[in-house]
Every structure is written in C-alpha cells, then in structure tokens.
Amino acid sequence: MTERAVPFYCPYCGDEDLEPYENDGGWHCRACTRAFRLRFVGLGALSAPAAPAAPAAPAAPAAPAHHGGREGSA
Ligand SMILES: [Zn+2]
Numbered sequence: 416m417t418e419r420a421v422p423f424y425c426p427y428c429g430d431e432d433l434e435p436y437e438n439d440g441g442w443h444c445r446a447c448t449r450a451f452r453l454r455f456v457g458l459g460a461l462s463a464p465a466a467p468a469a470p471a472a473p474a475a476p477a478a479p480a481h482h483g484g485r486e487g488s489a
Pocket of ligand 1: 425426427428429430444445446447448449
C-alpha cells in the first residue's frame with residue numbers, strides 16, 4: 416500500500432477527535448471510542464449496480480463439425 420488515508424471525521428459519530436490506532440492503519444475515535452480502519456478499494460467510475468448482466472456471447476454450439484486436418488485415406 417502506498418499511503419494511509421486520513422479520515423477527517425469519525426464515520427460513526429462524526430466527531431473529529433481521531434487518533435491513530437495500533438499503528439495498523441486504524442483510527443480510534445475518542446468521542447465514541449470506536450476503532451475503525453479505512454481501506455482503499457479502487458479508482459474510477461462506479462458500475463451501475465442495477466445494470467442487467469451482460470448477455471453472454473452465444474457460445475458456438477457443439478455441432479458435430481467435421482474436424483478438418485489430415486484425413487485418413489480410406
Ligand atoms: Zn466516533
């Protein structure tokens with residue numbers, strides 16, 4: 416990981432009285448005594464959660480295609 420994300424507010428109570436917790440990337444809120452950790456999960460636009468699943472490409476049916484290649488002489 417590159418750098419630690421620094422929260423400005425406690426995500427639980429909104430207080431700003433935060434201190435590093437356990438030197439493990441966690442933060443402790445002195446107001447509500449909760450400890451939490453921030454995690455970076457990605458960059459970029461969100462994909463629409465309600466988007467229908469992409470239609471799967473029609474797979475080629477397992478037709479009994481004549482397998483080319485060398486043909487055994489009869
Ligand atoms: Zn808090």
